């Protein structure tokens with residue numbers, strides 16, 4: 522007999538991963554207080570995002586399911602948790618719980634109230650804030666434990682201990698030393714969830730290799746998807762997420778050079794994160810790139826000279842009636858810009874750029 526398809530979805534939590542697509546999927550119930558469901562054209566499924574136009578009024582909730590789960594980049598649960606700000610209910614909500622709901626707090630608090638339609642913000646906050654306050658210390662302890670492990674594994678924040686060992690070797694050392702395995706005591710694992718749990722009305726009486734082949738070819742059975750992990754325990758979700766990332770050699774965790782948050786770079790040389798919380802947030806990748814251009818403009822002597830000469834010569838043109846002055850200026854501007862381009866492309870070095878700017882100061 523097949524295992525019964527009885528994986529709870531409502532007010533519950535399930536997570537699974539796809540290594541090759543670098544995605545993770547989860548199902549949960551979330552309140553739509555300050556949040557909205559976002560559909561990104563690059564993703565097959567929606568995700569949850571904060572919405573800055575908080576209009577007030579009724580607060581609805583929604584539950585994702587196996588046919589339409591929430592989709593995030595690989596490792597997002599773990600990354601959001603270590604970046605979360607647990608100093609107040611409001612910050613804990615907007616940096617973490619708004620994405621995952623409260624049902625994952627089962628190990629810290631018995632009888633977490635189920636999500637429902639709340640009539641006001643007050644009603645919502647009064648339901649969950651007291652619970653948060655009671656368990657806040659435990660959340661912070663757990664965050665510290667996981668953050669420390671990640672700092673150790675990836676040599677973050679000047680943690681250079683055992684730096685010649687691989688992240689996975691260090692992960693296992695840390696996990697055994699701190700007995701992280703105790704956080705795997707409340708997980709149910711469902712293998713081949715869509716196929717083996719009767720969602721396609723396949724029974725042990727009717728199964729044939731032909732049917733299996735059809736589903737493999739159509740992608741219904743996707744061997745790149747991990748098993749589905751079902752748990753109500755935050756620590757257990759973290760255990761699964763950390764084990765997944767630690768055992769994946771193609772992934773590492775860094776801190777962002779702009780905002781300091783932990784992130785998983787898409788390419789190993791990336792310095793800035795692309796973490797956003799609100800719909801209209803600009804990523805550090807975008808901010809960082811323009812900041813480094815501004816810095817360059819201020820610090821590269823050749824570019825400083827160009828800007829000074831530019832201003833001076835522009836004044837001359839404005840004061841002069843002579844067409845030739847204007848033409849010379851246009852010509853100089855064109856040449857100077859192409860020199861800067863050569864410098865930006867590393868075709869000439871900074872002193873060559875300075876030299877050129879000095880030599881061509883006046884026409």
Ligand SMILES: [Zn+2]
Pocket residue numbers: 777778779780781782793794795796805806
């Ligand atoms: Zn950042």
